[in-house]
Amino acid sequence: MLRGMAAAVIVGIVCAIVGVYVVLRGMAFLGDALANTILPGVAAGYLIGGGARGPLFWWGIMAGVLAALGIRAVSRSARLKRDTAIGIIFAGMFALGIALISSVRSYSVDLAHFLFGDVLGVSISDLLRTGIFGGLVIILIVLFYKEFLVLSFDATFAATLRLPARVLEYLLLVLIAVAIVVSLQTVGVALMVAMLVTPAATEYLVTRRLPYMMVLAAAIAAFSGVVGLYLSFYSGIASGAAIVLTCTAIFPLVWFNQTLTRRFTANREIQ
């Protein structure tokens, strides 16, 4: 339980920080597609490794990097509308992943774990991998902070500064992919996009500055991780779903609070 809690907190923080860019750059659909495209890679690791966690992770990382590069290449091609191309790929990949997993005799429990998370099954080595790679993602986000900031705010300006825009975009996608792989065991593929988007989107309503958006989104996510886990433990629902529901419940609360605050200050100004 404690390991699961630690995993949920780490995953929440990593996804929220990366998720700030997902929200600001309008990449929610891309993030969802990335998660689904990683599934066949993880499934292959599952089949080859016979269910062991280690190979799953490494296969997932490999699939994640390939998926990130592939999706970006596809989204740049001019022939089909961007979201159509991505939609075709991610649905196909998702189906491939499910097909691979379902080829094993007793697959349904494992499939549920892939899709919805299995945070109580987190082992020490899982936690270590999550911590190390999650930490790596955060370190890179911090190191490239101003480059990602300029790129996300004004891509034209980034080009006039001669920033290597293409490399940075690929790097960001790879970081999102690694964050997804690291989070798979906690939240699962199907609900991944919520961990990327919801805490960051909640903070977007409130903060005016990017660093605060990241820190506070991470706090919301960590809090949701802990609360969600307790919820899932005591009510017996899937851990991933419980965590996501907690995050999602916070959003309208913040939204209402913001709306009421604005209306209140507007009324005061009129008076």
Next chain:
Amino acid sequence: MCRWLCNMIRTRRFSSCPTSPYATTALLRNISFELQPGERVAVVGPNGAGKSTLFKDVAGVLDTSRGSVSIGGYEPQGHICIGYVPQRTDVDWEFPVTVSDVVMMGRASKLGLFRWPRVRDRQLVQEVLELVGLTPLAEQQIGELSGDQQQRMFIARALAQEAELMLMDEPLTGLDLPAQDDIFHILDLLRARNVTVLVATRDLNLPSSRFDRVMLFNRQLLGIGAPEQVFTPDNLRAAYGNHVQLIETEDGVLIVTDTHCDDGHSH
């Protein structure tokens, strides 16, 4: 005295016009001009003339797939520091950054990878904000600024970049006269710092009084020089097509343009 030569031969595979993404028209033709340091030049032309494209080419932003841009003998990826001030409609005003954050972005390439702003950078940002008169608004989120404050913020960013050539894409559109005056006052400060400025504008009336030279542009260079020399009836017809009427009056020739806005209505 150094001179810069902008020499472009350009054909593009895709038109940048959103209604025809697969058109294989030559968007910009042979364009070559010289600029003096500290000069202020107006780039005048109707909607769709390719002024933004021209600026992006000069700034080295667009992929010049078949063609080349050279500035002072260098490719744009070379030494000249170019500041690009975008159209205000192209910016995401909801982005969670303050005015000083945006101005600090101008320092990003000077700082290099993995470096954080130092005291000197912060001082420079403060100086530059002072210069454009935005110091009291430094910690405001950018969505809270008025049109001319937004413009001044981007000028400040280009100053923080220590730009030698500044490209301003329709900075005066949507600003009232006092606000326009403020911008010109800041452009005077830029002139004092020897920064060359190219300003894209649709307003034909401005150039005569406020600019050193004028460039009439519609996919190709139709003329560059003093307004009286460039705004000839032939040049204007070449630029504006049927949307211009030249009326002879006692005081001279009156130019009446009928420039359609992007959403189709005309003035």
